[in-house]
Amino acid sequence: MAESPTRTVDRALSLLGIVCDRGVVSLVEAARDADLSPSTALRLLRTLEAQDFIRRDGDGRYTPGVRIVQLGALALSNEPLVALAGDAMARMVEATGESCYLSVRGAGQSALYIAIVEGTHSVRHASWVGRSIPLKGSAAGAVLRGESKDGGYIVVKQGVEEDVTAIAAPVLAGKRVAAALSSVIPSYRVGDEQIERIGRLLVREASSIIGAPPPGSPTTTSASPQENPLRKEPPP
Numbered sequence: 001m002a003e004s005p006t007r008t009v010d011r012a013l014s015l016l017g018i019v020c021d022r023g024v025v026s027l028v029e030a031a032r033d034a035d036l037s038p039s040t041a042l043r044l045l046r047t048l049e050a051q052d053f054i055r056r057d058g059d060g061r062y063t064p065g066v067r068i069v070q071l072g073a074l075a076l077s078n079e080p081l082v083a084l085a086g087d088a089m090a091r092m093v094e095a096t097g098e099s100c101y102l103s104v105r106g107a108g109q110s111a112l113y114i115a116i117v118e119g120t121h122s123v124r125h126a127s128w129v130g131r132s133i134p135l136k137g138s139a140a141g142a143v144l145r146g147e148s149k150d151g152g153y154i155v156v157k158q159g160v161e162e163d164v165t166a167i168a169a170p171v172l173a174g175k176r177v178a179a180a181l182s183s184v185i186p187s188y189r190v191g192d193e194q195i196e197r198i199g200r201l202l203v204r205e206a207s208s209i210i211g212a213p214p215p216g217s218p219t220t221t222s223a224s225p226q227e228n229p230l231r232k233e234p235p236p
Helices: 005-022 027-034 038-050 066-077 080-096 139-144 192-210
Strands: 054-056 062-064 099-105 110-117 132-134 154-157 164-173 176-186
Touching: 005 027, 005 038, 005 062, 027 038, 038 054, 080 099, 080 110, 080 176, 080 192, 099 139, 110 139, 132 139, 139 154, 139 164, 139 176, 164 192, 176 192
Parallel strands: none
Antiparallel strands: 054 062, 099 110, 099 176, 110 132, 154 164, 164 176
């Protein structure tokens, strides 16, 4: 019996998701993860490759192709949160010199980086926009899971990456966590005092994106450019 078009599309999309999630994957790995035979996986991967959704490197492994990158960039550029968060992220970088990310829930138990303003230090966290990280064990993931407590921000050291400290605060839409605003910093450059300061700034700036009050705040306020608290503190 011939495979239905719907099932074929479902399998192809599953393979595409596996390639994008893993970044680099062999035919055997892709077939195993998608629960497909190698011959079926190869046929579908070749179709995706022909349409530039994936590409095959010199070692025969598959990576995301130019078409999926283009579509991802287009989708992110149209994301309202990215536009709303731009000024807040720029102020964070101005105040701290560290890379600032915006992330949302991704597929399954993952968070997806959707925007960055890169830091100004020569050693800084470079763009991971479009990449997924686990909800568990990451600062942004903990925020998106609603785990923010006293102070309104979460700190994770050596979570997703060794020698990296991540600090994140929730972007609230009413009572719902819509996104996470985070600073990602080489651990050697940040101590407890800087962590506390950056955490407070993230909470303030995250609250300005949609206009929700910071955690523990009795009123909703958004800092104007003239009253921006970030500009009143020197960088660490």
